[in-house]
Amino acid sequence: MEEFISKMLVSDLIPIIFVMALGYFAGKANDFKSGDARILNKLVLDFALPAALFVSIVRADRSMLVENATLSIISLVGLVLLFMLSYFTIQWFFRRTKPEAAVCALIAGSPTIGFLGYAVLDPLYGTGVETGLVIAIVAIVVNAVTIPIGLYLLNAGGGAGADGAPKGNALLSAMKEPVVWVPILAVALVVIGIRVPDEVSPTFDLLAKANSSVAVFAAGLTLSAYAIELDWEVAYNTFFKLVFLPGVFLLAGWAGGLDDQILQMLVLSVALPPAFSGIIISSRFQVYTRTGTSSLAVSVLGFIVAAPTWVYLARLLGS
Template sequence: MEQFISKMLVSDLIPIIVIMLIGYISGRTNEFKSDQARIFNKLVLNFALPAALFISIVRADREMLAQNATLGAISFVGLVGLFMVSYFTLQWFFKRTKAEAAVCALIAGSPTIGFLGFAILDPLYGTGVETGLVIAIVAIVVNAITIPIGLYLLHAGNKTTSPDNASTESTLLSVIKQPVVWAPVLAVILVLIGIKVPPEVDPTFVLLAKANSSVAVFAAGLTLSAYKIELDKEVAYNTFFKLILMPAVFLLAGWACGLDSHILQMLVLSVALPPAFSGIIISSSYQVYTRTGTSSLAVSVIGFIIAAPIWVYLARIIST
């Protein structure tokens, strides 16, 4: 277990913290302006992240999805359910607007599986089919379901993004046009109907996808440099929700449904990942919930260093 934790720190967590710190220092020293984070965010949100999601999902097949129906069901119900819990809690208890609650749910209620899933799980569990399957299923739910829901709620509740009081149909259309929405949806459709993407196109998508994690983490640090980190009740709640409540729910659900120990460990670690960088990118792009969102990200990234090995250990104990 000590070797596992050391590997997690060296291969996964320290690089994330270092790159985010570089982005933060670059902003504080005016090497980059904090508002330039929007440019990096646009690169990730419209190009790198959709490419990463598309190429990771199309590598799956219908048989893999069918054989892991339980994993898919737990991921769908758990992620969508907790996403909505975060959304309504922010409105009821913290008196946030619908748009702010939507962005918070995209952050606190969603793991950064598209950005860090492979970066975290591959060094620990290998690059086998099981690893790719867990990441693909969680990524499908997060990016093809909860992100569209979050964007829809954001557009519907934010008069700035819909100044003419746009109809439900036009709001939904604006959401569907987002590459981060239609790219994973397209990938899922191709998998379900059995269309294989030629392997010759992989290098193009992979090269573009390589900008995903590093640029997103750097941009998160750059965005954070413009704000003083808040340590209030709301940030504490978001951190608790992301690092404790979510993995606890999935651990109990996976154990109750009899998931394989290896799969359960990867699933719990996947949902315990820091808040979705896509949520931070969306927050920065729309200038909604930016200060508290970036503070929640910063605190959660630090907290993940402690939480991750604990959850993996608990998953091993419970599932054996």
């Protein structure tokens, strides 16, 4: 277990913190203008992330989803219910508006699987089919279900566009976002049974490789514009993301009889820091930015303790 934790720190956590800190100090040193974070966020949200999601999702196939129906059902039901729980409770407890609650749910109620899934799980569990399966299923739910729901709620609640103008029809506006329709397209191809040739992957891979690094750097750059808040709301978001959400999945996966290693990977996947896509959407639409970035910063640091703890508990319960 000590070797496992050491590997996690060296391969996963330290690089994430280093790149985010690099973006943070670059912003503080005024190496980037105030609008540059939005440009980087747009690059990730409209191009790099959709490419990464498309490549990761189409690597799955219909039989994989059917054979692992329990994993798929737990991921779908669990993430959607907890997403909505975050959405409603932040309104009840902290009197947030519906657009703010939608962005909060995208942050506190969603793991950053599309950005860091492979970066975290591959060094620990290898690049086998099981690893790709867990990442693909969680990524499908987060990016083809909860992100569209979040964007719909953001627009339906009166959220403004990047230019401050009303977004019009909420569902139509959400479906226009590449981060929404690209993973839905990928899921449709998987369900229909259309296999995307492996030769196509390199076309998207070059752009997809920029996803994690640019997203983490942009998150640090965004964070540099705001003082980190340590209040009850940030504490609640951190608790919800790092403690409550993976705890629910640990019990659900154990009750569902998931394989020990798949259970570990699922719990670690949902325990990942808040979805960077939520921070990018927050920055792009200027909604819940200060508290959202603070929640991300605290959660990234908390993940250093949460990750090995949840892996240990998953191993203990699984055995």
